[in-house]
Amino acid sequence: MKVSREQVAIHRRRILDAASRLFRQKGFDAVGVDAVMKEAGMTHGGFYGHFASKEDLMARACAHGLALADDSWAAAAYPVAALAAAYLDQEHCDNPGDGCVLAALGADVSRQGKGVRHAFTAGFRERVDQLARLMPGHSRAAQRRRAIATWAGLVGSMVLARAVDDPALSREIQKAGVATFGEKPPDDRGRVRARRGRRAAAR
Amino acid sequence: MKVSREQVAIHRRRILDAASRLFRQKGFDAVGVDAVMKEAGMTHGGFYGHFASKEDLMARACAHGLALADDSWAAAAYPVAALAAAYLDQEHCDNPGDGCVLAALGADVSRQGKGVRHAFTAGFRERVDQLARLMPGHSRAAQRRRAIATWAGLVGSMVLARAVDDPALSREIQKAGVATFGEKPPDDRGRVRARRGRRAAAR
DNA sequence: TGTACATCAGTGAACGCGCGTTCACTGATGTAC
DNA sequence: TGTACATCAGTGAACGCGCGTTCACTGATGTAC
Numbered sequence: 001m002k003v004s005r006e007q008v009a010i011h012r013r014r015i016l017d018a019a020s021r022l023f024r025q026k027g028f029d030a031v032g033v034d035a036v037m038k039e040a041g042m043t044h045g046g047f048y049g050h051f052a053s054k055e056d057l058m059a060r061a062c063a064h065g066l067a068l069a070d071d072s073w074a075a076a077a078y079p080v081a082a083l084a085a086a087y088l089d090q091e092h093c094d095n096p097g098d099g100c101v102l103a104a105l106g107a108d109v110s111r112q113g114k115g116v117r118h119a120f121t122a123g124f125r126e127r128v129d130q131l132a133r134l135m136p137g138h139s140r141a142a143q144r145r146r147a148i149a150t151w152a153g154l155v156g157s158m159v160l161a162r163a164v165d166d167p168a169l170s171r172e173i174q175k176a177g178v179a180t181f182g183e184k185p186p187d188d189r190g191r192v193r194a195r196r197g198r199r200a201a202a203r
Numbered sequence: 204m205k206v207s208r209e210q211v212a213i214h215r216r217r218i219l220d221a222a223s224r225l226f227r228q229k230g231f232d233a234v235g236v237d238a239v240m241k242e243a244g245m246t247h248g249g250f251y252g253h254f255a256s257k258e259d260l261m262a263r264a265c266a267h268g269l270a271l272a273d274d275s276w277a278a279a280a281y282p283v284a285a286l287a288a289a290y291l292d293q294e295h296c297d298n299p300g301d302g303c304v305l306a307a308l309g310a311d312v313s314r315q316g317k318g319v320r321h322a323f324t325a326g327f328r329e330r331v332d333q334l335a336r337l338m339p340g341h342s343r344a345a346q347r348r349r350a351i352a353t354w355a356g357l358v359g360s361m362v363l364a365r366a367v368d369d370p371a372l373s374r375e376i377q378k379a380g381v382a383t384f385g386e387k388p389p390d391d392r393g394r395v396r397a398r399r400g401r402r403a404a405a406r
Numbered sequence: 407t408g409t410a411c412a413t414c415a416g417t418g419a420a421c422g423c424g425c426g427t428t429c430a431c432t433g434a435t436g437t438a439c
Numbered sequence: 440t441g442t443a444c445a446t447c448a449g450t451g452a453a454c455g456c457g458c459g460t461t462c463a464c465t466g467a468t469g470t471a472c
Contacts, residue, residue: 001466002415011415026314029232032458045462046416054459096313102363107310110299110365111229117368124367148376149360149383153352156359160305162313164327165320173351180352204433205448214448235425248429249449257426 012050014040019061020068024104025097028058028112059115065101066123071130079134080150084182087154088174093161102127102151103158127151136184153181215253217243222264223271227307228300231261231315262318268304269326274333282337283353287385290357291377296364305330305354306361330354339387356384 003011018039022031033054034044051057076082086092087100096104102124109120132140132147157177161170206214221242225234236257237247254260279285289295290303299307305327312323335343335350360380364373 001417002413002468004415004468008415027230027232027311029230030314033460034458043417044459045418048460049415102366104310106362106366107307108230110362111233114368117366121367121369121372124363125372145379145382148379149356152359152363152376152380153356153384154359155362156355156357157352159309159313159358159362160327160355163309163320164324165317166324169324169328173355176348176351177355179348181356204450205435205446207435207448211448236427237425246450247426248451251427252448 011040011042011046015042015047015050015057016061016064019057020065020101021097023058023061023108024065024099024101028105028108028116033057055113055115058112059119062101062105062109062116063119063123065105066119066126069100069127074130074134078184080131080136080184081182083131084150084154084178088157088161088177088182090171090174093158093170093174096162100155100158103155103162106155106159124151150181153177157181214243214245214249218245218250218253218260219264219267222260223268223304224300226261226264226311227268227302227304231308231311231319236260258316258318261315262322265304265308265312265319266322266326268308269322269329272303272330277333277337281387283334283339283387284385286334287353287357287381291360291364291380291385293374293377296361296373296377299365303358303361306358306365309358309362327354353384356380360384 015036019031019036022036022039025031033047036057037044037047047057051060070086073079073082073086092099101120105120109116128144128147128151131150132144135143135146135150137143137146154177157173161173161177164170164173218239222234222239225239225242228234236250239260240247240250250260254263273289276282276285276289295302304323308323312319331347331350331354334353335347338346338349338353340346340349357380360376364376364380367373367376
C-alpha cells in the first residue's frame, strides 16, 4: 500500500541506517538486499523504489556512515590524543557496525566500483581536512602529512586489532596505537619549545 | 584419473598459490572454489580431495600467503626505512594479489572463523617479532610497541591508498606513510645522541 | 469541506544465476605376486 | 623384471540454496472537482 511522503523519507533513512550498520559489520558481499530490508522492517521488493541497485545502496550507505561520525574529540584540549584514545577503544573494536567506516570497509571499498570509491574518498578527505586543521605543526603541508599518517595509523591499528584472535594481542595493538599516534609528535614539541623560546626572548 | 604423489603435492601447492592470490585480489567472499580450481588449472570437483571446505582453504591460503613474504628490507642499513619504502610502493598498491596479506585481507579476516583468524594472528606475530628485533630503541617493550605501531601505520596507509579513487591522494597517502613510519623515531634519535654524548664523555 | 479516483510505496511470488558441496565415473598409479 | 589388479586423484553433472532483480497486485495517499 502507498504511504505518506514523510513515511517514505523515514523508510529511506531506515534502509540507509540498516545498510550502513550491516555493511560495516559483515562487509558488502556478505549482506544481501533482503537482509537490509528485513533489518529496516520492510520486505525486499520495495527496495528498488528507493535505490537503483545494490551498488547504489553501497555508495550511499558509505556516504551516510561517513557523515554520521563522532566529532567530540575535536573539542578536546589536545584533539589528536583525544581522537586516538576514543578511536582505539575496546568498544569501538568490538562494534564495527557502529564504528568508523574507514576501518570497517576500507579494504572492501578498494574492490568496489566508481560510486562506492568516490563516496569513501570524499569522506576520507573531510576527515583529513578536519584533523589537519587541529594538528599542531609548523606548516600546512606538515599538518596535512601528519593528519594523513595519523588516520592511517588509527585505521591500521583498528583493522589489526579486530583481525587478531588473541584478546591480549588485540589490546596491545590498541595501546601501541594510542601511545604512538595520539602523542604529541616529539620533533614538533621541540619546535614549539623553540618558538616559545624565541617569543620569550623577543619580549 | 589418478596422478602421482609428487603431482598431488604440486597440485595442492598450485591451489594454495591461486587461492592466496585471488583472495588477496578480490576478498574471500568474491572468490569461489570454482574460480580457484580453474586458476590452478583443474576442475572444481577435485577440490575436496585436497581441502575439507572453503573455510579450510581460506585458513591455509592465509598462512601460505603470510609465509611467502618479502624479507629483503631486513638486510638494509636502516630496516624500518627500507620496509616502509618497499611496502608503500606504487606497484604494491596496484597489485594486492602479490602483496601483503595483512593489508589485503585484514578487514576480511576479522569477520571469519577461528581457523582463518588463528592463521592470520600467527603470521602477524611473526612480522611483529621480526621488526621488533630490528627496531632501534632502548627497551624490548619499546621496540615491540614501535614494531606494532609501524605495521599498523603501513597496513592502514596501504588500505587507504588502495581505497581512494584519486591517484594523487593515493600517492599522498603513500608518501606520508613512508615519511612518518619509515623515519627514525625522533625521540629515539635524541636518546641515541644522549647515549653517544655520555659515551664520548666517558672516554 | 466533502467526495471520487488516479497515483504509487510496499508486498510477496517468481526469475535466472552462481555458490559450496556431493557423487558416480574414469583411467593412470603403484603394489602384490 | 614383468604382469594383474586394487587404489584413488581428478572429471563433470547434479543437488539445494540464497543472491539481485522484476513484476502483478494491493490499498492508503493525495489531488481534482
